[in-house]
Amino acid sequence: MRVILSTYDSRGGVEPLAALALRLRAMGAEAIVCAPPDCAARLDELGVPLVPVGRPAKEIAHGERPAAPDVQRIAAGLIAAQFDGLAAAAQGCDAIVTSGLLPVAAGARSVAELLKVPAVNVSYCPIFLPSPHHRPSPLPGRPVPAEVHDPDELDAIDVANHNAFLREPLNEHRAAAGLPPVDDVRAFVRGEQPWLAADPTLAPWPGGADIVQTGAWFLRDERPLPSEVDSFLQAGTPPVYVSFGSMPAPAGFATSAISLIRAAGHRAIVGRGWAELAGVDDDADCLVIGEVNQQHLFRRVAAVVHHGGAGTTTTATRAGVPQVVVPQWADQPYFADRVTALGIGSRAATFGDALRTALAPEVRERATAVAATIRTDGASTASRLLLNMS
Structure with missing residues (x-):
């Protein structure tokens, strides 16, 4: 056939x-x-x-x-x-x-x-x-x-x-x-x-x-993480990952997100994506990366900040990682609402509040439980x- x-x-x-x-x-x-x-x-x-x-x-x-x-x-x-x-x-x-x-x-x-x-x-x-x-x-x-x-x-x-x-x-x-x-x-x-x-x-x-x-429809990804990403993950506590994948990003979002992630006591990994997100300085607590194996990465971060596309949301949910969803259009508001309703993260009306919600221990526990139900x-x-x- x-x-x-x-x-x-x-x-x-x-x-x-x-x-x-x-x-x-x-x-x-x-x-x-x-x-x-x-x-x-x-x-x-x-x-x-x-x-x-x-x-x-x-x-x-x-x-x-x-x-x-x-x-x-x-x-x-x-x-x-x-x-x-x-x-x-x-x-x-x-x-x-x-x-x-x-x-x-x-x-x-x-x-x-x-x-x-x-x-x-x-x-x-x-x-x-x-x-x-x-x-x-x-x-x-x-x-x-x-x-x-x-x-x-x-x-x-x-x-x-x-x-x-x-x-x-x-x-x-x-x-x-x-x-x-x-x-x-x-x-x-x-x-x-x-x-x-x-x-x-x-x-x-x-x-x-x-x-x-x-x-x-899952595609099992066995690619290893780049050495610089693996080294960064091993060098400290789990960071917060931020990326908008193929979507544009709200103006100035990366700068404000990194600031709030740092204020919450976390390091950051920024995925460039098609929006070409970048860091704000050369400090060692923030790493900017290209396309990587998200299935492996998401299991090793404290939270994932993303646009709410079907693929990223499903990958993050399957990984059992808390999510902050910043939706723009199409299916993204739907998945933002579903993440919130399931208790595995939050829709970012105010990013700082949504991040604090996602980083709460009970949200991590709920995300782990929901991950076990994903087919x-x-x-x-x-x-x-x-x-x-x-």
């Missing part, structure tokens, strides 16, 4: 597909990832074949915020890249897994239709799937009115927002490929039974649409489901 795993996302969205690819290969199938070129080095390190599709994700994540017409142009470009790059890579495949940004998932599902192969859409957070138990997520230029609370009305708004955002550019490309127009973009992208690749403890499905919750078989579950499609 040959499976194409399509996404347009940063590291946190590509790594689960790498986990799925490796598990499929272990079960005798062939898996190819189609994703932005940013992830080429990591996938090559893992031995997972990559077909780069589209422009680098960092250009969109850290570029200037586009005006509404530019958002539509970017969406159209992402769809076009699927009809070009993905369609070529998927020739002869048996199934396509779609994920990532909505235009990419819509384009990938159209390619599957064109090639007459089954497709399944996967999300890493419940809020991206329709349910009467949570508010729909806004789309670019299409907010969800705060004064609306009725679930049926919210659902109708969500359907209309999907259509207003994407139906025209999607149907233009479908027509050029000889495919019929799509009337309901949301229903088309999600399909009859979408998957939720999230842990049931950290991100439970509240009910609503017919979905399959596989559990999170690690999600990629195996998903692989079996895919193999049964053939």
